[in-house]
Amino acid sequence: MGTVILLALTGLGLAALYFLVASGLSLVFGLADVLNFAHGLFLGVGAYGTWWAAGNLPGAGPDGFGFVLAVAFGVAAGTLVAILVELVLIRPLYSRTIEQVLVTVGLSLAGVALLQATWGADARPFPRPDWTREVTGILGAQVPNGGLLLIIAAVLVLGAILAFLRWTRYGLVIRAGVENREMVTALGIDVRKAFTLVFAIGGAAAALAGALGGVYFGTVSPGQGGSLLIFAFIVVVIGGMGSVVGSAYAAVVVGLVQQFVNYYGTSGLGDICVVGLLAVVLLLRPQGIAGKVATA
Amino acid sequence: MSARSEPGLRAPQSRTEPALLEPILSVQDLSVRISGLHILQGVSFTVAPTGVTVLLGRNGVGKTTTLRAIVGLTPPAGEVRGTIRMGAQSLLARPTHRLVRGGLGYVPEDRCVFAGLTVAENLRLAERRGSSPAYDKVFALFPELDRRGRQRAGSLSGGQQQMLAIGRVLLNGNRLLLVDEPTKGLAPKVVTEVAEVLERVAESVPVLLVEQNLAVVRRLARDAVVLAAGKVAWTGDAHELLLETALTKSLLGVGSAEGASPSARSELASPAVARKDQL
Numbered sequence: 255m256g257t258v259i260l261l262a263l264t265g266l267g268l269a270a271l272y273f274l275v276a277s278g279l280s281l282v283f284g285l286a287d288v289l290n291f292a293h294g295l296f297l298g299v300g301a302y303g304t305w306w307a308a309g310n311l312p313g314a315g316p317d318g319f320g321f322v323l324a325v326a327f328g329v330a331a332g333t334l335v336a337i338l339v340e341l342v343l344i345r346p347l348y349s350r351t352i353e354q355v356l357v358t359v360g361l362s363l364a365g366v367a368l369l370q371a372t373w374g375a376d377a378r379p380f381p382r383p384d385w386t387r388e389v390t391g392i393l394g395a396q397v398p399n400g401g402l403l404l405i406i407a408a409v410l411v412l413g414a415i416l417a418f419l420r421w422t423r424y425g426l427v428i429r430a431g432v433e434n435r436e437m438v439t440a441l442g443i444d445v446r447k448a449f450t451l452v453f454a455i456g457g458a459a460a461a462l463a464g465a466l467g468g469v470y471f472g473t474v475s476p477g478q479g480g481s482l483l484i485f486a487f488i489v490v491v492i493g494g495m496g497s498v499v500g501s502a503y504a505a506v507v508v509g510l511v512q513q514f515v516n517y518y519g520t521s522g523l524g525d526i527c528v529v530g531l532l533a534v535v536l537l538l539r540p541q542g543i544a545g546k547v548a549t550a
Numbered sequence: 551m552s553a554r555s556e557p558g559l560r561a562p563q564s565r566t567e568p569a570l571l572e573p574i575l576s577v578q579d580l581s582v583r584i585s586g587l588h589i590l591q592g593v594s595f596t597v598a599p600t601g602v603t604v605l606l607g608r609n610g611v612g613k614t615t616t617l618r619a620i621v622g623l624t625p626p627a628g629e630v631r632g633t634i635r636m637g638a639q640s641l642l643a644r645p646t647h648r649l650v651r652g653g654l655g656y657v658p659e660d661r662c663v664f665a666g667l668t669v670a671e672n673l674r675l676a677e678r679r680g681s682s683p684a685y686d687k688v689f690a691l692f693p694e695l696d697r698r699g700r701q702r703a704g705s706l707s708g709g710q711q712q713m714l715a716i717g718r719v720l721l722n723g724n725r726l727l728l729v730d731e732p733t734k735g736l737a738p739k740v741v742t743e744v745a746e747v748l749e750r751v752a753e754s755v756p757v758l759l760v761e762q763n764l765a766v767v768r769r770l771a772r773d774a775v776v777l778a779a780g781k782v783a784w785t786g787d788a789h790e791l792l793l794e795t796a797l798t799k800s801l802l803g804v805g806s807a808e809g810a811s812p813s814a815r816s817e818l819a820s821p822a823v824a825r826k827d828q829l
Contacts, residue, residue: 349626350626426667426675427675429666429667430664430667430671433664433665433666433667434662434664436623436646437658437662437664438675439623439646439650440623440646440647440650440656440658440662441675441676442647442650442676442678443647444645444647
């Protein structure tokens, strides 16, 4: 029983990480039709930004309020990079899909190389509060606090994004734009402002995933974003391109399947199962769990 | 009306209304090429500053393409040439949202309401900063929209969706309305309702209308522009056009006498016929 609870909660921790990356990816694709392969870079910037801030930023550190400040710095850095990427590289290339893919793939490779050149290719120990290394007993399972932190953060982010989409003017524009972007412009709305906004939201969520992923894994390395991005893409496709709630469901399914199969089957089989799940969803329900509706 | 007309086709000079007023819209030598297809090949016409000007033509002749070129919605792969002016202002190469804010209202083919949003949200989306939305006017025209504010637009009937598509454009002031096949796929009774609404709307703002239903054309239109083979084949008084059975037969593929009969009317309004026109 304890093992099942532990697997379920660590699976949900993984799901939280996937969701934080996938939610932005999904909104960006749903609204702007951009397959952003550079999304992993935002995660990397968030992770390294937090790591750097904890060591160098005055007032920031690995504990207490200092840690919050370090994470805030990492998230701010990831958001800023996301906005710059949209404004400088993506904006001139809207509706030119091939060029966009080339630019974002190139950027993700260059970003990893840049992180490696600056801080080395090896994993660095991540600064984290002591309590995140400890475990909490839940129904007989000893669950790492880092994973619980991820789950709580993901739930808060999900709630915040949904509230933003439902109750703000820009949220309304984004929901409408995911359905029919052209008609939004035909109502006199400059939809490109909303594009920048979803990049910023996605960048912030991915950077938070980078910072909290660092806490969860205990280390930070340049390639982390890229390997998470593959599963995040799978989550986006299973959840329905453009749907935040769909991404949340799909992240939970993918995280749990991976964790359970990897434990009870052979290590690595879980990853294959996830790809198999993707194939099944594409065959039976190509629009994904939720279809193309931002909040459904 | 247009300076051009195809040889062999008569463009009547007599006008029932004075043509002295400056046109609200003038399209000159408009060419649109979309992924190799030369859809419009030098189209020129003008839209009078009052009343309804109807754009006619057989399915696939480029009526929707013309409207979309005017409002700047030609797909990125497309190439647009020529001049389009609203008043003194050139419209080409300006982004759609600017054109719309400048007073060009667009009611697209197939209504394009946001199905996942509520009726109220669909309307709220059209609100603009710095101008107060004319909800009184819209709800006076369409009381249904007020009552169904919390309903999802996707669950409205076709006629209600059309009312919503027109209503959200009327929330703001417009200098010209482009309306693309508003009666397409609607039941005959609803077609009449939509025509009534457009008649009232056209009292205050000029309308460029694409319409297949000749009964609606007869009721609303004062001027007509007929497209054929990517060019303007005929321009002039809409009622004169409808009286010329041979002409309507050759240009539109339908006799005008037939067009007015109820059976032909409902056939024209049926989706099976109208869908072929999508470009």
